[in-house]
Amino acid sequence: MSADRLSRTFARCAAQHRAALVTFVTAGDPDLTTSPLVLDALVRGGADIVEIGMPFTDPMADGPAIQAGNIRALGGGVTLVRLLAMVADFRTRDADTPLVLMGYFNPILAYGPDKFARDAHAAGLDGCIVVDLPPEEDAELATALTGHGLHLIRLATPTTDVRRLPAIVSGASGFLYYVAVAGITGAGSATADDIGVAVARIKASTDMPVAVGFGIRTPAAAAAVARVADAVVVGSAIVELIGAAHTARANDLPGQVETFVASLATAVRAARLDDAA
Amino acid sequence: MASAASLRAGPDARGHFGAYGGRYVAETLMPLILDLETAYRAAQADPAFAAEFDWLMTHYVGRPSPMYFAEALTKHLGGAKIYFKRDELNHTGAHKINNCIGQILLAKRMGKTRIIAETGAGQHGVATATVAARFGLPCTIYMGARDVERQSPNVFRMKLLGAEVRPVESGSKTLKDAMNEALRDWVTNVHDTFYIIGTAAGPHPYPELVRDFQSVIGREAKAQIMEAEGRLPDVLCAAIGGGSNAIGLFHPFLDDESVRMVGVEAAGHGLHTAEHAASLVGGVDGVLHGNKTRLLQDADGQIAEAHSISAGLDYPGIGPEHAWLHSIGRVEYQSATDDEALRAFQLLCRTEGIIPALEPAHAIAAVTRFAPQMRADEIIVANLCGRGDKDIFTVAAALGVAL
Numbered sequence: 001m002s003a004d005r006l007s008r009t010f011a012r013c014a015a016q017h018r019a020a021l022v023t024f025v026t027a028g029d030p031d032l033t034t035s036p037l038v039l040d041a042l043v044r045g046g047a048d049i050v051e052i053g054m055p056f057t058d059p060m061a062d063g064p065a066i067q068a069g070n071i072r073a074l075g076g077g078v079t080l081v082r083l084l085a086m087v088a089d090f091r092t093r094d095a096d097t098p099l100v101l102m103g104y105f106n107p108i109l110a111y112g113p114d115k116f117a118r119d120a121h122a123a124g125l126d127g128c129i130v131v132d133l134p135p136e137e138d139a140e141l142a143t144a145l146t147g148h149g150l151h152l153i154r155l156a157t158p159t160t161d162v163r164r165l166p167a168i169v170s171g172a173s174g175f176l177y178y179v180a181v182a183g184i185t186g187a188g189s190a191t192a193d194d195i196g197v198a199v200a201r202i203k204a205s206t207d208m209p210v211a212v213g214f215g216i217r218t219p220a221a222a223a224a225v226a227r228v229a230d231a232v233v234v235g236s237a238i239v240e241l242i243g244a245a246h247t248a249r250a251n252d253l254p255g256q257v258e259t260f261v262a263s264l265a266t267a268v269r270a271a272r273l274d275d276a277a
Numbered sequence: 278m279a280s281a282a283s284l285r286a287g288p289d290a291r292g293h294f295g296a297y298g299g300r301y302v303a304e305t306l307m308p309l310i311l312d313l314e315t316a317y318r319a320a321q322a323d324p325a326f327a328a329e330f331d332w333l334m335t336h337y338v339g340r341p342s343p344m345y346f347a348e349a350l351t352k353h354l355g356g357a358k359i360y361f362k363r364d365e366l367n368h369t370g371a372h373k374i375n376n377c378i379g380q381i382l383l384a385k386r387m388g389k390t391r392i393i394a395e396t397g398a399g400q401h402g403v404a405t406a407t408v409a410a411r412f413g414l415p416c417t418i419y420m421g422a423r424d425v426e427r428q429s430p431n432v433f434r435m436k437l438l439g440a441e442v443r444p445v446e447s448g449s450k451t452l453k454d455a456m457n458e459a460l461r462d463w464v465t466n467v468h469d470t471f472y473i474i475g476t477a478a479g480p481h482p483y484p485e486l487v488r489d490f491q492s493v494i495g496r497e498a499k500a501q502i503m504e505a506e507g508r509l510p511d512v513l514c515a516a517i518g519g520g521s522n523a524i525g526l527f528h529p530f531l532d533d534e535s536v537r538m539v540g541v542e543a544a545g546h547g548l549h550t551a552e553h554a555a556s557l558v559g560g561v562d563g564v565l566h567g568n569k570t571r572l573l574q575d576a577d578g579q580i581a582e583a584h585s586i587s588a589g590l591d592y593p594g595i596g597p598e599h600a601w602l603h604s605i606g607r608v609e610y611q612s613a614t615d616d617e618a619l620r621a622f623q624l625l626c627r628t629e630g631i632i633p634a635l636e637p638a639h640a641i642a643a644v645t646r647f648a649p650q651m652r653a654d655e656i657i658v659a660n661l662c663g664r665g666d667k668d669i670f671t672v673a674a675a676l677g678v679a680l
Contacts (some may be wrong), residue, residue: 110563159309
């Protein structure tokens with residue numbers, strides 16, 4: 001079953017005594033031809049899990065970098081149908097790397113939650129993170145996803161208090177995504193100490209792996225989070241690199257992505273070894 | 278208190294009006310929205326909150342606004358008697374101030390120290406800057422860069438009132454993008470900031486509390502028309518962007534079955550074109566800005582750009598309570614084009630000596646269509662929700678006049 005890809009990946013990383021590296025890119029960014037090459041580059045660079053962003057005209061939780069990525073991708077003609085085709089195509093080359101869709105609810109609602117879950121499963125997607133769908137509103141999508149063996153990955157944030165955490169954890173699956181900064185993507189960053197405290201608090205109420213994202217832009221920052229979390233998510237820094245390489249008409253855009261992701265992967269893999277040394 | 282069978286009983290405990298409404302926000306904002314609801318319930322139960330609101334309505338805003346029999350327009354159209362609820366005479370020149378007073382009192386109760394808001398035409402921005410100045414809180418207003426251009430008098434007003442105006446360059450550079458940017462600010466400044474949403478939309482409890490604060494319009498209108506005519510009106514009519522002035526007028530009358538209600542959306546260049554802002558008539562169900570409602574969007578769920586000559590109606594969504602009232606057929610939703618609104622704008626200037634905002638000019642345009650079909654003993658109450666000073670440059674440009 002496709003949903004096992006996530007648990008297999010987390011188990012493998014745990015066995016290697018390291019955090020997983022999760023990388024985010026926007027589907028169709030910078031265009032439909034280059035985007036699949038970028039997905040492959042992420043995996044070659046050492047990403048353990050790939051988050052694939054569904055572009056939206058009104059990305060309310062995203063900062064300038066991912067907003068720009070959305071505009072490039074929508075301008076290039078990406079749709080949810082094309083995103084799923086891209087996922088299915090990726091699966092012909094890579095049967096193992098978990099693919100998680102991240103986006104806003106309206107494109108999924110327009111597609112139809114149940115039809116989406118069925119087609120997403122058939123394409124080889126493993127789960128979904130829907131930014132503007134808190135537990136209070138996610139029942140319809142949760143039922144559809146679970147029915148087709150996909151994970152609904154929920155978010156916890158610095159404002160999530162002890163009263164809310166149990167409601168978030170119950171019904172979540174795959175992993176829990178801790179948003180380290182109260183803010184938009186690509187802006188600000190939390191200290192590793194604060195993140196460590198928050199992850200410990202979440203871990204006290206769930207056995208699920210905890211991934212940490214928002215504000216992690218460099219190999220050093222990724223390594224610091226990798227010491228305290230099960231997975232480290234890097235998004236805006238990669239999307240910015242894609243934007244810059246696209247603007248510069250660089251002909252090795254996927255290569256640049258691979259090099260940067262490799263530097264993150266090396267840092268994440270070495271993080272806990274440094275501790276032991 | 279409305280009974281369960283009442284059309285005024287909504288929303289339910291989760292903020293839903295039928296299939297619409299709800300709380301579709303990022304997890305970071307959820308605890309804040311729950312706090313806001315708790316604070317609002319406490320305020321509703323506190324007579325001191327209502328007393329302060331009422332005092333400010335009377336002495337600061339200048340309420341009650343008059344109920345004016347528009348005799349000349351009535352004669353000109355030759356049908357039903359037309360009354361205007363004159364919310365354009367409020368302090369700051371529109372109905373927006375009613376809601377801003379209510380929300381800033383909530384902000385104060387919650388101990389918030391910074392105010393943010395979005396604005397389209399600038400009326401809500403001016404009203405927010407006004408109450409922020411009055412209560413001594415710093416204030417940042419997000420406004421689409423295109424709207425900053427076409428509403429420059431209001432931009433200057435906000436600055437005079439001490440607000441910082443941040444032009445928003447993303448997306449269509451209009452109201453929806455200003456709302457995106459205000460939400461981004463809020464999610465970044467969760468601890469000290471209160472977001473004063475300007476229309477009866479957004480995540481629960483905003484649609485409810487904005488409606489409640491704006492319902493002062495309908496409560497006054499009911500008492501005033503009873504005094505003037507000894508009976509309820511036959512038709513209520515109001516323009517709709519997000520829908521706050523309309524829901525404010527309609528809500529106290531929802532259970533009065535004899536009262537027909539007409540909401541008027543902006544048809545821009547026409548409903549047969551892609552350039553309009555009629556999300557009820559021309560949109561489909563979707564989720565944006567924290568609520569499920571009717572939206573202008575493409576088949577892939579991407580939000581379309583709205584168009585209206587009126588910056589205040591230039592929004593691809595609508596408040597969830599209107600989406601529900603539309604779905605059950607209680608309120609009739611019509612539309613008026615840019616050209617019809619311009620004609621109504623000029624008609625009102627010449628017949629009544631009132632320069633209306635372009636927003637209520639859409640409502641007047643609808644009135645010119647149905648008033649002549651009605652009997653002379655029938656009564657229409659139209660909401661004149663804003664004055665037109667801010668629009669004279671837009672109107673001059675549309676009429677080909679160089680100022």
